[in-house]
Amino acid sequence: MSSAETFFNQTYALFCQARAQVGAVDYQLKIGPVTVRQSFAGPAMAGKMHTAIEHLAVTVDHSIPEDAEICFWDSESTGIPMPAPPWLDTDYGPQGEIAGYNDERFRTVYSLGSDSLQLYDCERNIGIFWVPSPDRLPHWEESFPMRTLLHWWTEGKPYQLIHAGAIGTGSAGVLITGRSGSGKSTTTLSCLEAGLGYAGDDYVMVEMRAGSVPHAYSLYNTTKLINDNLEARFPQLAEWVHNTDRAEGEKALIYLHRRSPEQMSAGFPLAAILVPRYTGAIETSAQLATGASVLTAMAPSTVFNLPGKNHESFSFMVELVKQLPGYILKTGTDLKQIPEALTALVAQLEAQSEGAATPS
Amino acid sequence: MIAGTTFTLCHANGSASYQPTMYYRLNEPDVIEETIDGEAVIVNLATGSYYSADKLGACLWACLSKGFSKDAAIQAISEKLETADVDAFQQKADQFIADLLNESVIVTAESAPETTDSIQVIIDELWQDGIQSESLVLNKYSDMQELLMLDPIHDVDKMGWPQRAPE
Numbered sequence: 001m002s003s004a005e006t007f008f009n010q011t012y013a014l015f016c017q018a019r020a021q022v023g024a025v026d027y028q029l030k031i032g033p034v035t036v037r038q039s040f041a042g043p044a045m046a047g048k049m050h051t052a053i054e055h056l057a058v059t060v061d062h063s064i065p066e067d068a069e070i071c072f073w074d075s076e077s078t079g080i081p082m083p084a085p086p087w088l089d090t091d092y093g094p095q096g097e098i099a100g101y102n103d104e105r106f107r108t109v110y111s112l113g114s115d116s117l118q119l120y121d122c123e124r125n126i127g128i129f130w131v132p133s134p135d136r137l138p139h140w141e142e143s144f145p146m147r148t149l150l151h152w153w154t155e156g157k158p159y160q161l162i163h164a165g166a167i168g169t170g171s172a173g174v175l176i177t178g179r180s181g182s183g184k185s186t187t188t189l190s191c192l193e194a195g196l197g198y199a200g201d202d203y204v205m206v207e208m209r210a211g212s213v214p215h216a217y218s219l220y221n222t223t224k225l226i227n228d229n230l231e232a233r234f235p236q237l238a239e240w241v242h243n244t245d246r247a248e249g250e251k252a253l254i255y256l257h258r259r260s261p262e263q264m265s266a267g268f269p270l271a272a273i274l275v276p277r278y279t280g281a282i283e284t285s286a287q288l289a290t291g292a293s294v295l296t297a298m299a300p301s302t303v304f305n306l307p308g309k310n311h312e313s314f315s316f317m318v319e320l321v322k323q324l325p326g327y328i329l330k331t332g333t334d335l336k337q338i339p340e341a342l343t344a345l346v347a348q349l350e351a352q353s354e355g356a357a358t359p360s
Numbered sequence: 361m362i363a364g365t366t367f368t369l370c371h372a373n374g375s376a377s378y379q380p381t382m383y384y385r386l387n388e389p390d391v392i393e394e395t396i397d398g399e400a401v402i403v404n405l406a407t408g409s410y411y412s413a414d415k416l417g418a419c420l421w422a423c424l425s426k427g428f429s430k431d432a433a434i435q436a437i438s439e440k441l442e443t444a445d446v447d448a449f450q451q452k453a454d455q456f457i458a459d460l461l462n463e464s465v466i467v468t469a470e471s472a473p474e475t476t477d478s479i480q481v482i483i484d485e486l487w488q489d490g491i492q493s494e495s496l497v498l499n500k501y502s503d504m505q506e507l508l509m510l511d512p513i514h515d516v517d518k519m520g521w522p523q524r525a526p527e
Contacts, residue, residue: 084520092522094406094508112522132521179503292399292412296501300403300410303392304504310405314392321396 004106007086008119011128015041015071018078028066029056031205032217032267034159036150037069044077044134049145055221055257055264068125068153070146076133082117085110095307102308107152109307114141120152127152139243139253143222144203150219151306151313158209160316163302166204166216167339168197168268169346175204175216175273176329177298183276183331185223187338189234194339197265198256206270208320217267221257233335271349273298273321274329274342284337286327286345294326325349382430383469384457391465395422398486402465408505409463413456415495416449419486420456424466426482427473430457436479440487449493459498 022042101108127149423433
């Protein structure tokens with residue numbers, strides 16, 4: 001038995017002990033066609049790791065086959081300690097991957113940014129997320145729980161988590177991608193405020209199969225805004241901020257499904273990929289973008305934020321960029337124009353697609 | 361002559377000499393890349409940097425990454441440039457390749473990589489009218505480096521688990 005398998009099995013056994021100690025809290029989630037169970041040892045972690053995804057929760061039905069189970073526990077609230085790591089301090093890679101504990105079947109990463117240990121068994125599709133204490137989790141980790149574990153689940157499947165937001169106009173929608181600070185949140189929130197469908201502003205899951213239009217599925221109902229942007233552009237959201245105790249410089253976290261539940265979209269077929277670029281002018285317009293510029297906006301931030309399967313992720317995004325038209329969304333100061341431009345673009349693309357499909 | 365090594369006749373300062381023919385390969389598995397719409401997008405997973413190169417940069421990158429020697433690539437591209445621009449291109453090409461090596465995007469290959477591609481076809485597919493040596497630029501982006509633990513030395517708690525420094 002490999003070191004990775006031994007360590008996984010030992011950690012899973014501790015999780016089960018923790019659940020027996022403090023009780024089980026389970027949720028079942030529908031991420032598009034994918035069913036995932038969140039299994040918690042007690043309520044402490046559930047409060048932090050479920051809210052961002054609870055808009056996708058369904059009534060638990062044990063008769064439904066589940067695609068993955070993600071197990072959450074902490075040592076402080078459960079009283080079940082985690083033994084010292086069996087590897088050396090020098091075994092941590094750049095993305096937290098542990099040397100000697102990642103192989104064809106198992107994934108092992110320690111995220112120094114969130115003080116969390118994350119394990120995955122690709123054969124049984126079981127993930128484990130452990131922290132010493134829920135209080136050590138940074139607020140931003142609550143905004144996209146289990147993203148790395150879901151990312152590992154997608155390996156070898158026609159799905160990919162992408163660092164992007166997604167907005168739907170009814171029958172179709174767009175990905176909104178770019179590095180942090182490029183205007184994804186401003187773009188998606190402007191569209192939310194205009195009544196459009198919101199599937200996320202940080203990560204979504206994209207499905208891509210031969211012969212089908214790529215599809216985006218919502219993962220998280222959250223948005224994160226720097227204080228200046230919140231106060232200047234979206235003051236109406238201030239009363240919904242979750243982390244009122246946030247440190248200076250920390251972004252405001254908002255669970256949007258609590259404020260606008262009817263606008264939370266489970267997903268939609270994709271018509272285009274948009275790369276926002278703030279111009280400082282009043283108007284918003286869309287300009288055709290090169291595939292390379294779209295790939296540059298999407299791929300590095302995705303692969304560097306999500307450890308593992310980097311080559312597969314990159315190839316997925318290359319193919320996605322080749323399949324969908326890309327546009328620079330030149331955003332202006334008149335926020336109402338952003339959803340107007342996006343809606344008009346999707347309508348234009350849908351009309352073109354229908355025209356191409358209709359035999360002359 | 362060193363067995364397994366090819367040489368190129370080079371002329372400089374009025375004298376001729378044989379220099380080792382330089383071949384390169386992608387620094388796999390750390391580096392991933394794709395050329396789309398005539399522009400190369402390159403990501404170095406180990407360093408957190410990523411790069412783009414279009415026009416002449418994309419041409420030279422395509423030739424080198426597909427296994428053609430530095431001299432063959434420079435020669436083939438030079439033949440398509442305006443005569444007055446060739447010297448400037450050749451100087452810039454040396455710097456472009458040096459940058460790729462310094463960034464650990466490419467490494468020298470131990471031997472000539474096998475390739476069935478035609479260098480002319482590779483260049484023609486990427487060539488644009490009016491291309492000039494000024495376009496031989498490797499654009500580098502480092503904004504993702506903060507996401508990597510490039511120096512993963514850290515504090516540990518009493519159980520031996522890493523912990524973030526206090527905010």
